[in-house]
Amino acid sequence: MPELPEVEVVRRGLARWVTGRTIESVRVLDARSLRRHVAGVEDFMGTVAGSRVRDVVRRGKFLWMILEESGHPEPLPRVALMAHLGMSGQLLIEEPEAPPEKHLRVRLQLSAATDEDGVNLPTELRFVDQRIFGGMFVAELEPTPDGQPGGLGDGLLPLIPHQAGHIARDPLDPAFSxxxxxxxxxxxxxxxxxxxxxxxxxxxxxxxxxxxxxxxxxxxxxxxxxxxxxxxxxxxxxxxxxxxxxxxxxxxxxxxxxxxxxxxxxxxxxxxxxxxxxxxxxxxxxxxxxxxxxxxxxxxxxxxxxxxxxxxxxxxxxxx
Structure with missing residues (x-):
């Protein structure tokens, strides 16, 4: 099971490659990886597709991408795309034409973007999970009880997914006491x-x-x-x-x-x-x-x- 440093490494990678980009489409190859999204596969796809990733946040081992309607920034976004890595979950940035991984479960097509040197960035985010203990789901955001940011991220919004509200802050969190x-x-x-x-x-x-x-x-x-x-x-x-x-x-x-x-x-x-x-x-x-x-x-x-x-x-x- 990945611990805080491993999840934080993934968060930093996602923040670099995904923040500010729109999720243009979603393909679900294995519905078992969405079992935590109780509203079902179609609701997941309809909610995520067309959303812009505003920030990538972590608290403890919980990781989420704050979503907002593309082209319509919100002062306080309402939902987040959570990724639970479980024992073997991976979030990989790939080009769409790259060969699919053996245990590929979900594909998210991203809008085009370039890095600071003008180099085109890969346009697909893949969720790969060999043992299917992890998964993805959309969660509603709610205010943090202490009014501090929900976790470690760049946006510093005082919001946290309901499913992570019971998790204590970690030692690398600036708001940890x-x-x-x-x-x-x-x-x-x-x-x-x-x-x-x-x-x-x-x-x-x-x-x-x-x-x-x-x-x-x-x-x-x-x-x-x-x-x-x-x-x-x-x-x-x-x-x-x-x-x-x-x-x-x-x-x-x-x-x-x-x-x-x-x-x-x-x-x-x-x-x-x-x-x-x-x-x-x-x-x-x-x-x-x-x-x-x-x-x-x-x-x-x-x-x-x-x-x-x-x-x-x-x-x-x-x-x-």
Whole structure:
């Protein structure tokens, strides 16, 4: 499942290639990818075709394109085209004549456009999904409860799709409040990694980046949240922000061909992982200090947690 850095890489690609362009036509090749659009395929096509993409926005792992009637800018647009990537969803920018991908589900024809050098841009946005866990749908926009922008994007509109309204802000969101996170964190009374994975508390963090941030902050995943002091919270937020920023610079984390950017390229942050997936290998921080400590894999919530037993000692009052 792509996490915040991977979705943000896709958002930036879409913002560059799609913002300001009109979706001239829509072809649905597999209606299963529109199952979240309850009004049906014809309604989806009729709503999206002829719309102009005003902005591309992300909150946590949620991604949407704000739509407005082409040629009629609206102060507050009413709908957004949401893209749920699921386990294997991809949004690719292609030329219409390019060979169709094996698992191509939806084709959106875009209006002609050129880049800053006058080079013609590709005119088709494709939704490809091997496992069909993801999908596209149109959602109504509503005001954000705090009056701040709905998520990370250029338009900074105080609007959010109803389906994303329950998702907390993420650490890369300018409107994210570290103080609010600390207060709500201490009230959780659970293990710290479980809290990091709670998208209603802090969004965008999945298993990979939770393990990486905990390793960087020298914190065990079972640390009770109600024992967190402000310096502890600040330390983990700094670690999360640093890890995600580095992952963004590397184009995200790709372990196979299922996650790619809009131009089809894979991220390479997997080469820089310090903890996740490295069970049985030396902890690089310990090695730099002259210690030989092997990273460990432990079962957690039906998944795995990777940690260094020296750098991240298990607390006596551990809480899962």
């Amino acid at each position: 570290g103080e609010d996170f600390h207060v709500r964190l201490r009230a959780r009374r659970t293990g710290f990694k479980r809290a990091l994975l709670d998208q209603g508390l802090i969004s965008g963090i999945g298993n990979i980046y939770a393990d990486e941030a905990l390793w960087a902050a020298r914190m065990h995943y079972a640390r009770p949240t109600d024992t967190m002091r402000r310096p502890d919270t600040e330390r983990i937020l700094d670690a999360v922000t640093s890890v995600m920023s580095r992952a963004l610079a590397a184009g995200g984390t790709s372990f196979d061909s299922l996650y790619v950017n809009v131009n089809g390229s894979s991220g390479y942050f997997a080469r820089e992982l310090e903890a996740y997936g490295r069970a049985g290998q030396p902890c690089r921080r310990c090695a730099a200090a002259g210690r030989h400590t092997l990273l460990r894999r432990e079962s957690f919530m039906g998944r795995s947690s990777f940690l260094c037993p020296w750098c991240q000692p298990r607390p006596r009052n551990a809480r899962l």
